[in-house]
Amino acid sequence: MRLTLEKLPALKPTEVHSATRLDELEKKVSTEGFWTTPIWIDETTKIVIDGHHRLELAKRLNLNIVPCFNFNYKKELSVYSRDENKIISHSDVIHAGLSKTPLGYKKTRHEFHGNIFETYIPLSILRFVDE
Template sequence: MMALAELRLLPPHALRPTEEIVPARVGEVIALILEQQAWTQPICVERDTLAVLDGHHRLMAAMQLGLTRVPVRLYDYAAVQLSSWRPDVMPTREEVLGRGLSGSLFPPKTTRHIFAREERLEIALRSLVP
């Protein structure tokens, strides 16, 4: 059974991306956040390195919106299932963490992480800015 993750508010610049983003998708995410005036899906990160496992577009949206903190779920990577969206690539946990630490990112939509189901979240956008 997968363990539930700790939820924290962290500064976006502290998180370490592991994949590139699709710029047009960031615009869609920003529009959705502004429409809802809320953050509803935390960014999923590995707890020790703060490597982003899921939520690269949300992270970039937060940075572009000037948010000073974002909801983040911190995971023990051993409790997260790792696969790939790409049939020709099968990344390892070590490669994913290495990409986050080195800044040498995977192409968009390479890694696929499967997490335990968590309860829904809604944090007012105004509480995430100075």
């Protein structure tokens, strides 16, 4: 896993988001003025693994780039369906992102068995930096 700054158009969502949750997140982030939680993405395909609300928030705030944790998805993360009657694979998630057919709202759960850290990047920097 490595931390990078990614341009928004490169990121491909795999799930849909909740408008209510997005509004709550906007209030929190706008009040703090910092981006603290990187979006999780696959390093090869740039599909979003975790952070769909943050991706939509970045679009709403007109950010140019966002911090992302890049993972070797199949090697570094485990994936589970939140629906106990369904099995989901890494390939299912990758297909959802590449084909632009989201899996739905909160359909997957991912686990990483390493250390995750927060970032404290001012929103103003993410608006104006064009990597």
